[in-house]
Amino acid sequence: MDDEMDKETISDDKQAEAEAALQKKHLSMLERLSKRQQTRSINIEPSTESTSSFLSRFTQLKSSIESRLSESQSISSDPSQLKPHFDKISESISDLEKFVAQSSYFLPSYDVRSSLKTVSDLKRSLENLSSELIPKKKFSFKNKVSKKDSDSVIPESKQPIVPVRDSVQSSESFAARDSPGFRNKFGEVLVGEFSETEVGEFTVSDLDSCEVRIIGCVRALFVHRLKDCRVYVGPVTGSVLIDEVEGCVFAMASHQIRIHRARRSDFYLKVRSRPIVEDCSGMRFAPYCLSYRGIEEDLSCAGLDAETGNWANVDDFRWLRAVQSPNWSILPENERVGTVDISNADSRMEEI
Structure with a gap:
């Protein structure tokens, strides 16, 4: 009788050990799954969330600029208001371009290209409206030689060559900047x-x-x-x-x-x-x-x-x-x- 009780006790102990081992294995598996989920959250979710946040903000800023471009015709009757109006739009487009630049390190290549094309389209729209509504003044560069430089005048053949092609885009994007x-x-x-x-x-x-x-x-x-x-x-x-x-x-x-x-x-x-x-x-x-x-x-x-x-x-x-x-x-x-x-x-x- 005692032998049978001992066998039952041993069997119960083995079952308890097996259950404990199974529970430990189960807990270990849950821990691994939890760590994997945390890793996915760290490596994937912020990027997705950041891209989504960027696109939402970009669309909002783009719509605001387009709305102000649409208002240009309505204020064209007062030329004195047009220049500051266009200056503000130009500043907003520059801010939008900087926003793309600052976000481009985490954005997919397609989103960067698409956003930059949108910025270029906005610049072109602004240039076209500005040319249409504000008559451009004729201008020319004048080279003045100061007294201290009068002895070292650069020959005409050595002067920097200034190409004139793409003058509208170049003057708006570079030379005309203040x-x-x-x-x-x-x-x-x-x-x-x-x-x-x-x-x-x-x-x-x-x-x-x-x-x-x-x-x-x-x-x-x-x-x-x-x-x-x-x-x-x-x-x-x-x-x-x-x-x-x-x-x-x-x-x-x-x-x-x-x-x-x-x-x-x-x-x-x-x-x-x-x-x-x-x-x-x-x-x-x-x-x-x-x-x-x-x-x-x-x-x-x-x-x-x-x-x-x-x-x-x-x-x-x-x-x-x-x-x-x-x-x-x-x-x-x-x-x-x-x-x-x-x-x-x-x-x-x-x-x-």
Whole structure:
């Protein structure tokens, strides 16, 4: 009898152990499922939520701009109101473009392209309305030679060449901007230091054989009509737009970079989103190579301290085939410049 009771006790113990092991296994499985769900929440949901939030906000801002564009005809009877009206719309479109630039690092490529096309369409609509409702004044550039420069007048053959094609788009997008910048120079070293505070838009336009150094942060940079120049730029917290450059070297960090009509130029980049090129040829890309005192802090404040590798992930909007675009390539390592230190603002810098 005692033996039978002992056997039953042993059997009960084994069953209890088996149930405990099964419960432990079940709890372990639940824990793994919970961790997997948490991982999915971290890796997927914020991106989806951010994209959805972006599209909702983008649509709202776009509708507001379109509504104000529609109001332009109704106030055209009072020309004095049109210019400030268009200025406000232009500012809103610029803000919308910056919003796309700041969000592009997490957006799918299709959404970035679609949003940028919408921004371009809004700009075109504004340009058309402005041309229709506000008569454009004729203007011309006048070159004045100061007394101190009278002994070093640049021969006409050495003056920067200013193409006139696409004049409507170029003047609206670049030359007509009232932002501070460097314009119409030949053979000079041009230095802008903004270490104390971030400035807004900055324009670099119509330069030939110049070296540009921008130390500190700017919100947006516009580069137009450069030939045989070197452009070294600290962090740009919004976007960089480059149009019509040839034989140049650029070193710049930005959230978004768009390049139009560039020829035989090298780009050393640190960028959050994929660089966009259009109507370009002979372009070569390499990682950011710039240095100056305090650049690490500036990059961190601008959200550009991390290396994304996007300098090598270039989107050519004019090349839709699956094979590599012939318009750009990776700059071979043995042809890259070393670190370029622009801390010394007194003389033309050499790569080290």
